[in-house]
Amino acid sequence: xxxxxxxxxxxxxxxxxxxxxxAPAEVEFxxxxxxxxxxxxxxxxxxxxxxxxxxxxxxxxxxxxxxxIDLGRVADVGVTRVRLNGRDLGILWTPPYRIALExxxxxxxxxxxxxxxxxxxxxxxxxxxPEDKRxxxxxxxxxxxxxxxxxxxxxxVVLGKNE
Numbered sequence: 001x002x003x004x005x006x007x008x009x010x011x012x013x014x015x016x017x018x019x020x021x022x023a024p025a026e027v028e029f030x031x032x033x034x035x036x037x038x039x040x041x042x043x044x045x046x047x048x049x050x051x052x053x054x055x056x057x058x059x060x061x062x063x064x065x066x067x068x069i070d071l072g073r074v075a076d077v078g079v080t081r082v083r084l085n086g087r088d089l090g091i092l093w094t095p096p097y098r099i100a101l102e103x104x105x106x107x108x109x110x111x112x113x114x115x116x117x118x119x120x121x122x123x124x125x126x127x128x129x130p131e132d133k134r135x136x137x138x139x140x141x142x143x144x145x146x147x148x149x150x151x152x153x154x155x156x157v158v159l160g161k162n163e
Contacts, residue, residue, distance in 0.1 A: 001162045009157040016051040022135055032155040036148035045125025049116050052153050056109040067104050068162050071097035073154035076117050083112040117151040124148055
């Protein structure tokens, strides 16, 4: 089958993080971006799960030929879960990060994409904190040459059809 792009999901996304790991509970990204480049250190050094939420407006019926979504790039671990209108569509762990949007309907729809990254960025962030302010406890030596890894849903996120 062949993926035929129909639309690119541009614009803002609401992103939810676990506050217990230093990030704000909710933030709005005006566009998709790499967490490790975010100005807020709680996001820049975040490790764990981030949940992206975007409203989609369906313009037709999709029962005969469902829309598909291609998430583009997902970093750094590259594991993601996709939900549409609360329905779990599945887990993706290898490129292309593409899945059928089963349950897409005319009108309002809610897309959720969960992304998980590794502990690396949190460890790098903790390296510069006093021990009593760190989020992690480990016997791993956090090396001075470790740099932040790209993290998050990087996109572009594209809707399309499979033919």
